[in-house]
Each structure stands twice: as C-alpha cells, then as structure tokens.
Amino acid sequence: MFRTHPRLNTALALALLLAGSVHARDAQHTDHPHYLDDTQLHAAVALLPPPSPPGSAEDVADQSVTFQVYTTRSAEQAALAKKEESFDAFAFAAVLGPDFNPQRLPRTAALFAAVKKDVAAAKNEAKQTWRRERPCPVNSCQWDPEGDASDWKNRDYSYPSGHATRATVFAILLGKLFPQRADALDRYARDVDWRRVVRGVHTPQDIYAGRVLGQALARDFLASASLQRDLKLAATEIAAAGIAGSDAGKVH
Template identity: 30%
Template sequence: MIRHLPPFAGVALAVGLAACAATTASSPQLVDESLDAPLVNPIPTSLTGYLAQGVIDGATLLGPPPAPDSLIGQADRARYLETRALNDTPRWKQAMVDNDLWGGGALKQYSCRLGVSIDEKQTPATLRILHRVELDVRTVGKPAKDHYNRARPMIGDDRPICVPREDWMKTNASYPSGHSMTGWSWSLILAELAPAKADDMLAVGKQIGESRIICGVHYASDIEAGRTLAGAMVARLHADPQFQADMRKARAELARAKAAPRNCPA
C-alpha cells in the first residue's frame, strides 16, 4: 500500500538525510508500508540496499512463530500484558523515542554514545551504510513477515500502546520485528566500525528491540527473530564488495571525526 508521507520535523532528520533525496521538494512524498510504518524512508531516496531479493531465506531460517498455546506463546502474551503497566513511566517514554529510528530517535542515541554525529556533513559514508542497510531490512524481512502473517499483540485488545493505533497495524505482520532487525543490524555495523564503543552500540540496539515490546506492538519472540535475521543479514553483507568498500570509507571518516553530537544526555 502506498500513501502520502506526512511532513517530518527535526534538524537531525533534515541535515542527516537531505543529500539522499532523489525527488524535488514539489514532488509528492510516497512511501511503502510493507514494513512497520515508522521504518519507511524518512524522505524519498535514490539509494538501494546492498542485497537482492531472495539472497537470504528469512522464513526458512527463522521457522514459524510460537503457537499461542505453546509455553513460549503464553510467555509472549504474559510479557505483553505485564508491560502495559509501564504506561507513562520513563521507560515507556523512552520507548516512544525509540520508535522513531531516524528523526532524533535511535540515530541520535547512536551518535551520542559514539561521541560523533552521524550525519551527512561529518560522516556521510557511515550514514549511507545505515540507510542502505535499512533498505536491506525490508528486502530480507518482508518475505518472512508475509509468509507467517502473525498478528500484532494489541490487535483485538484496547490496552494502551506507546504509539497511535493505525489501520496498517491490522494487516502488517508482527514476526519478525523490523525495528529490532534494523536496530541490531546498525549496532553490529557500528560496533565493527568503532570497536572501542562496541558495548554502547550494542546496548542501543538491544534497547530498540526491547522498546517494541514495551510499546505493545511486538511480542518478545518477534524481537528475537528480528535480531537473528539481522545477524544473518550482516554476515551476508560482508561478502558484498560494495559494502566492504563503504565500510572502509566509514571507518576512515569516523577515525577523523572530532565534533561531538549536541543535546546529548549528561
């Protein structure tokens, strides 16, 4: 399904991704809702992912999600019900921030912990990798989503979730989590680019996945599946010559970068 993209706000979004735009300002901004709506491109782009469709068989790799009446399925549901009590807590509010991967959300957290702003001006090669990998998440993750078509935990349930309820949630499958897959892929790549900050990078990726459970839009097993598929995808990316070349550029630019990101938590 294609729909018009509402305007995005935030200096980080405008600066970090403006150079990736492929259409003029007057062109309609169209997005693909095949994965989680917040995962769509922040703005139209001419970039493509590194991987071709079918390079990784995510559905076979993951296997089916747990049956609702299995022990894991029951634990998934119990975790969903338990985390509804976090509504309006600081962790709930952090989950709301983590929902926005690009515009001041996850990307800013990686930058703050890295000590270097990931943006088009200072680290364009690094930003380009993250953008292309997010596109690969859709290429690799969508077939598994479509194949298993697991309903999200809040469907048919009116308990609070940390994001607005939208119609796409009724038809967009829950397993694997695209946010978790993106966050973990980014963490693995940034940990490789900046080994001294590996713990910090992985912590952000873990938090992004956990936030999807707290938000109430994914089961815990969706998050685990997203991380598993992310690990397989990043491993496969290392066999791609263009990815290898981009990683060399990103490693060099991060070594040169000096300016710390602004507005980071003390």
C-alpha cells in the first residue's frame, strides 16, 4: 500500500480545505454579490439626522399628517397601498411597460436583487439605530387591520421607510438604463413613497429620510465598478428585448 508522509497528508488536507473555502466564497459571491461594503453602508446611514423626539411639537405634527391621510383615504387608495406592500424594481413596469419583467430580463433581475440586499442592510441598520415606533392612526396598529397578517408579523421600526429607500435607489438606477423616462421613474417612486403614508405605516418624516438614504446609496452604487459592469450588461439585455426608452450605449 502506498503511504504518504504525515506532513504531506497535513499539507494536502490544508490545501484542499483552502481550495474548498475559496470555491465556496467565490460561489457565494456569484450567488449573492454585494456592490457596497459595510463601511459604505455605515457612511450612508450616518448621513441621516435623528428623527423628531417622541412627543415633540415636530413629532406630533408629523404623526398628525399620517392620521389625516389614513382616515380620509379612499378604498382605491387603500387597495393600491396594500398591493405595494411587496415591492421590487419590477414594480416600475407601471412606467416602463409589461415587457419589463424578470422572466424576460434575468440579468437585470439579478442586478436589482443584489442591490436590494445591500439597500436592506443599510435600512435595517438605520431602523435599529433609532428604533422609531410606527405611527398608529385609528386602528392601524391593532391586529391585522388590513387583512394581511403576514405583513403585520413582519413589521419593524419606522425610520427610515424601507420602501422609500428602495424606490429611490431603483428609480435612480433605472434612470440610467432608461434616461428618457428618468423623470417619470422618479415621480412613480415618490408616489410609492407617499402610499406608505396612505397605508398608515409611515409618517412623511420617515419617507423623506428614506429618500435621503436612497440617494446616498445610489451615489455609491453608481461609483461601483462592478455595478457599472452589471448595469451595462443589463442595458444590453434590455435593448435586446426591444423595450422602448432604453439606452444600452450610454450607461455610465
């Protein structure tokens, strides 16, 4: 029987272990890429000022807007706000048309899935930093007032709005892919933001903080060489799909 030296066995085992670790890390990076590092996420969160102190005149005024909007909303407004509880980049098909969907655009879907994870990390850090409680207009903080208990169970803190953060980032990045529709994308993102107030789960202050955080994150995303590479690939994919308004040659 062939025998190797104990030290050689140890060296071979170590080499295999390292190779496996590198392979696993590379596979993880491929499956779950991150465009921003922790330092960038912390810096973006640090740009936000603290929310209004609870019970202050500013806080009372902020909360009163949500109360007014929630209690005077129409059934149609309530239904649309509820529909947007689950929200990703492909909700912007409302602006870009039904061909803008993940089935036709898998590269684009992968890009925005990765962006969404980085945005969520920053948003979660910000919410945990200030732990501002959700507004509770009338019965919105009672058990499942909207008839969607799964959302209720997942409720977290209020400041900043995750939807507003995400919508702002998506609108800015999509504006690079669809420059002719950048203004319409921004308007749609702002409408999504406001419907979080309509839904009774955020105040205007939460929304504005989400926009500030989203703008900071979008700036860092666009400075990322890996995101720029993937953005160009997405632009090529979108152009090949024949979706009007895209500009594959001028993404920068």
